[in-house]
Amino acid sequence: MKLLTSVIVALTAALVSCSPIEIEALATHSCVCGTKSFTNADIVGAVNKGYTTNPNPTTSSGAYPHGFHNSPENFSFPWCSGGNYVEFPLKTLPAYTPGNAPGADRVIYQTGSAKTFCGCITHTGASGNGFVLCKNS
Numbered sequence: 001m002k003l004l005t006s007v008i009v010a011l012t013a014a015l016v017s018c019s020p021i022e023i024e025a026l027a028t029h030s031c032v033c034g035t036k037s038f039t040n041a042d043i044v045g046a047v048n049k050g051y052t053t054n055p056n057p058t059t060s061s062g063a064y065p066h067g068f069h070n071s072p073e074n075f076s077f078p079w080c081s082g083g084n085y086v087e088f089p090l091k092t093l094p095a096y097t098p099g100n101a102p103g104a105d106r107v108i109y110q111t112g113s114a115k116t117f118c119g120c121i122t123h124t125g126a127s128g129n130g131f132v133l134c135k136n137s
C-alpha cells in the first residue's frame, strides 16, 4: 500500500510538471513508404542525424542533408508548411550514414534548431526520379 501510494504521488508529480510544450514534443509519427513502415524512432533518428550532419544545408543536390524545394511536387506536408525544407534519407535505425546509398525514402523537415518534422516522401511508386508522399500518420 505504501508502495502504491508513492507510485501515485510520483505519477501525479510527473503529470503536473508537464508543460504543454513537453506534451507536444511527445507527439509521435509514423510513415509507410511503399511497403516499408517507419517508426517514430526511425523518423527522429533521421531528423537528428540530418541536423547534426549539417544544420543549415544550402544546396538542393549532392550530399545529404540537402535542401528540398518542393517544386514541381508542391506537396502539402501534414505537419509543417513553408519555411526552408531539408531532405534526408530515412532508414530503419540505425540512421543513414552520409556517403552510403540513400535508398528510396526520405524525411522532410524545416531548417532551424526546432527540427520541425514535415512528413515522409519516397521514390517508391513515383515516376522517373520523382517523389510521392508516404502515408504519414
Ligand SMILES: *[C@@H]1O[C@H](CO)[C@@H](O)[C@H](O)[C@H]1NC(C)=O
Residues within 6 Å of the ligand: 074, 076
Ligand atoms: C501548391 O498547392 C497549393 C494548395 O495546396 C496551391 O494553393 C498553390 O497554388 C500550389 N502552388 C503551385 C506552384 O502549384
